[in-house]
Amino acid sequence: MSAIRHALTNRREDDFAAWYQEVVSAADMAEESGVRGCMVIKPWGYGIWERMQRLLDARIKEAGVQNAYFPLFIPLSNFEREAAHVEGFAKEMAVVTHHRLIADGKGGLIPDPEAKLEEPLVVRPTSETIIGDAMSRWVQSWRDLPLLLNQWANVVRWEMRTRMFLRTAEFLWQEGHTAHENAENARVETMRALEMYRAFAEEDVALPVIVGEKPENERFPGAVETWSIEAMMQDGKALQAGTSHYLGTNFATAANIRFQDREGSQQLAHTTSWGLSTRMVGALIMTHGDDDGLRVPPQLAPQQVVILPMLRGDDGDGPLLEYCEELRGTIAGQQAFGEKLRVLLDRRSGKAAAKRWDWVRRGAPVIVEVGPRDREAGKVSMLRRDRLWGEGGKPGFEAPTREEAAQALPGMLAEIQSGLFDEAAVRRSRNITRDIDSFDALSGFFAEDRRYPGWAEVQWCRPTGPALDAVVERLKALKLTIRNVPVDAEPADGACLFSGAPATERILVARAY
């Protein structure tokens, strides 16, 4: 046993679910709201989401996609138009039926029966239908295409079982919606968005992902093809971190998105949609968190450096704060990742040593503590969140001069960013097995007592219809799902794990969130 006294009470290896919840609250990210499945996202958690928004939004705009905003409410008749879409979402819709409340005579309020809506409105679970409606008006000619739109919005899906950030009834996301002249162009856009998500996940979130196509049974309701990026959490489970769909002409047919082509005839547009949500914050926690709380990759940290003066409530505080303020200014003048460093001087009274653990739990990448002796020596005490523990179970402080510290920070933050990615990538590759060639071997690999089973990449022959259903059922008995067909996998060279027929491709099989 180590002498380390961790900042959290739950250990990942003991109870991963309890640990996850402790991080969410101990890192001050979010809390329950009293409304089923809905959470309050607190400043530190929302600050991380805002960083995600900023970095992903830049990538979206770089691709020539424009932001717009569409209504929260969708007329029921509008939503009804695409059959598969309806079937996929109808079970989890919030519906608005009245527009006024009246007193119930017992001190409460009830919906006014006189104020019933002629047509109910549904709260968007996603916006294909209402954006399709707009597109049908905006698209008249081939010259109007491609139409590339995105919106940052909240959506509501009445989930039966919710978990903070991972599956909430209301969540925040961006949804891209594009319309194109033909299938090829739409497919190119589908893959562009997918690659954008991969780059965002790996470069900004430090989250290694596997890019691939979802099997038929996992497709978005109404899609022709669904693609995903899949990430491995520290308990070995998979999390879908972003998806991109080629919708064919399904939604164009439903919404009547037609245009006159170059030859003068009417054509249906081919559309795509792609989304990434606050679920990514959950992925961040379960990938980079440790037994002392969250570790935020510097690219996403609302504050990359936190300065903690050792205040004593005496005459020494003034000069010390002055020294820290100068340090803050010097650091803020530095750049990392092409942006000014985000640095906070935490002036709250109280011992630095006590406040330190707040910032450790929140996962600020670098903590700089400064005491009177540091000031006299022109130094600081620096602590990296990714190398928290030093010798003897004590925090691993370093003591550079103030100038050295400021100069070292940009490189240090870049190192932390890539270090977090490398750590996650190593863990993932260590936990993907590729040598399973029978269903029995698969069962054994995912036996109940295996705490961290990881993922299996196996070969199959891409069955469809009832044959696929049978495969899905067999996997379900092992609590497994097909995550995707990785685009980077080796070609098949053996037999299908399920049918014994010659395999056509490799799939990723895992337990999932």
Next chain:
RNA sequence: CGGGGAGUAGCGCAGCCUGGUAGCGCAUCUGCUUUGGGAGCAGAGGGCCGGAGGUUCGAAUCCUCUCUCCCCGACCA
């Protein structure tokens, strides 16, 4: 939505079985001491016990309903 568990101070919990004016630890505030690594001592503040009904002289405690959270399952972009 089915099975199980839980809601009492900011956080973690005891009290409930056997009804009698609400308690502990941490945190907070005040004072003194301490002062380079998650301080010590003393004192203080803070809760209509998730909510609504009911039983009772009296309900955190017993009964009914309801809301929310957690775990397992079903469902699931």
